[in-house]
Amino acid sequence: MNDRNIAGPSDYLAAERTFLAWIRTGLALMGLGFVVARFGLFLQMLQAGPSGPALPSYGLSFWFGTGLILLGVSATAGSMRSYIRLVHQLKYGEVGFQRPSLLAVGLAIALAAAGLAMAIYLISVREPGPASTEQHKEKAMTSNPDSGIVTVPAKHSVDQTVEKLEAALQAKGVKLFAVIDHSGEAEQAGMHMRPTKLLIFGNPKAGTPLMVASPTAAIDLPLKILVWEDNSGQVQISYNSPAYLQTRHGFPEELVKNIAVVAGLAAAAAE
Secondary structure (H helix, E strand, O other), rough: OOOOOOOOOOHHHHHHHHHHHHHHHHHHHHHHHHHOHHHHHHHHHHHHHHOOOOOOOOOOOOOOOHHHHHHHHHHHHHHHHHHHHHHHHHHOOOOOOOOOOOHHHHHHHHHHHHHHHHHHHHOOOOOOHHEEEEEEEOOOOOOOHOOOEEEEEEEHHHHHHHHHHHHHHHHHHEEEEEEEHHHHHHHOOOOOOEEEEEEEEEEEEHHHHHHHHOOOHHHOOOOOEEEEOOOOOOOEEOOOOOHHHHHHHHHOOOHHHOOHHHHHHHHHHHH
């Protein structure tokens, strides 16, 4: 006499519904993993602002997201194995539920650990303090190509770099109209500012044709070079890109060469 339990259609359908529920769980985990993996990029975009460059995320969120995706794949593969085994047991009347589902318990533990780790990560990336915010603004200013400002690092102090620029201008016969010591003026006003000096220079024979072609070019002429020290102590040289000035004021492209000297001067002073 065969005393094994004979499975009916409802048993097979119940097993299939459980299997499909596990598949939905795996898909949800993989989708959540993708969102979490891109969360670091979202944070970078918020910090960089609308004009900042979009950078790929390789921080902790990337690894959290990848872990959730792999967890979803594991849950799907494990549920398939369990489903096949269950159908086999139903076929031969060997079904016996005498212990909790190891797959469900393991998944719950893994999700709890991942949730705790992500909570710790979110606390660690809370809003930056004033010092880090100031450094970020400085970095964004020097790396934003839309501003038209070209910045190159210099090997000497601000004063030494200014002296090199003055000597180069004199050698080229370019008139130096003024050197504005912003940091010196700030000190006289009782305020602190890192060494910052602005050189204003030009040649009427080169600049006049630009202003005749586009009178608004006079806003940016004579040419200027800013020599300044960043928060890390690195001296930087900044100037308006000639191509940017041409685009901004719309003077003929053939006149760009009249102000191209600024790039050579900055490069020479940076050495």
